[in-house]
Amino acid sequence: MSDQLSNRRRFLVAAPAAVAAAAAAPAHAGSACLVTDGDILGPFYRPGAKTTVKMVEAGVEGERLVVTGTVLRPDCKTPVVGATIDFWHCDHKGAYDIKTPDEKIAPENFRFRAMAQTDKDGRFTFETIVPGRYGIPPGLEGFEAYAGQTRPAHFHLTVTHPVYLPLTTQIYMQGDPFIAKDPWAKHSRLVMPVKKSASGSAGQFEIVLGNRPGQKRA
Numbered sequence: 001m002s003d004q005l006s007n008r009r010r011f012l013v014a015a016p017a018a019v020a021a022a023a024a025a026p027a028h029a030g031s032a033c034l035v036t037d038g039d040i041l042g043p044f045y046r047p048g049a050k051t052t053v054k055m056v057e058a059g060v061e062g063e064r065l066v067v068t069g070t071v072l073r074p075d076c077k078t079p080v081v082g083a084t085i086d087f088w089h090c091d092h093k094g095a096y097d098i099k100t101p102d103e104k105i106a107p108e109n110f111r112f113r114a115m116a117q118t119d120k121d122g123r124f125t126f127e128t129i130v131p132g133r134y135g136i137p138p139g140l141e142g143f144e145a146y147a148g149q150t151r152p153a154h155f156h157l158t159v160t161h162p163v164y165l166p167l168t169t170q171i172y173m174q175g176d177p178f179i180a181k182d183p184w185a186k187h188s189r190l191v192m193p194v195k196k197s198a199s200g201s202a203g204q205f206e207i208v209l210g211n212r213p214g215q216k217r218a
Contacts, residue, residue, distance in 0.1 A: 033076035035210040039170040039184055042156055043101035043140065049086060049113035055128040056112075062092035062129030064200040067171075067192075071122045071159060072208045079122025080209055083161040087126055088113040089154065094134030101141070130194075130201070131155065133178060152178035152185050164209035171205055 056064070067087075071080040089112050090096045097111040098104075112131070116124040131153045138147040155171040172185045174193045179185040192203040 035215050036207045038168050041168050044096040048107045049115050051115045055114045065130050066202045068125045068204045070206045071118050083118040085116045085124050086158045088156050089131040092132045094132035150178050152176040
């Protein structure tokens with residue numbers, strides 16, 4: 001096993017304790033401005049996704065959903081322009097495009113993985129589907145203690161920008177009954193309301209980037 005993979009897996013094991021004070025969404029809690037804290041990377045991240053808004057093609061199963069995020073500076077009001085968003089999730093049945101963390105696939109075979117950059121208003125959008133829930137399989141390295149635990153529907157993302165600290169986190173969906181018992185989601189404030197309409201569902205959330213380690217308030 002490479003040192004890089006070993007270090008990544010040690011991070012995955014340690015991550016549950018690190019998210020106890022999770023991110024705020026929306027960013028404002030009364031008069032406080034809260035910088036978004038991280039969530040676990042998870043074992044199924046793959047670099048190299050293509051830059052696109054549309055993550056689904058015609059005929060792909062699943063409930064359509066438009067996800068819109070806004071990335072803000074630590075003052076919780078100024079947009080961050082040109083931040084890179086790396087976004088991924090499972091399909092409507094809870095399956096990723098790889099079956100094991102060590103499986104390698106070519107970028108042209110990626111499913112439900114995309115990248116974007118924030119616009120002049122700090123916004124980015126992905127057209128995708130509602131991801132399914134899934135049970136954590138037994139023997140998954142770093143997650144052995146959580147085998148059988150059902151994860152609520154969630155989206156993974158990383159946010160990077162030259163001026164601000166990189167962020168890895170997850171977005172959950174309001175009303176999911178599995179949030180309360182999930183080791184990570186139950187601590188998160190990144191729980192996105194989803195509005196349904198005749199034309200499809202839509203959800204919005206805010207992320208506030210920090211510019212110094214340990215930063216909590218602007």
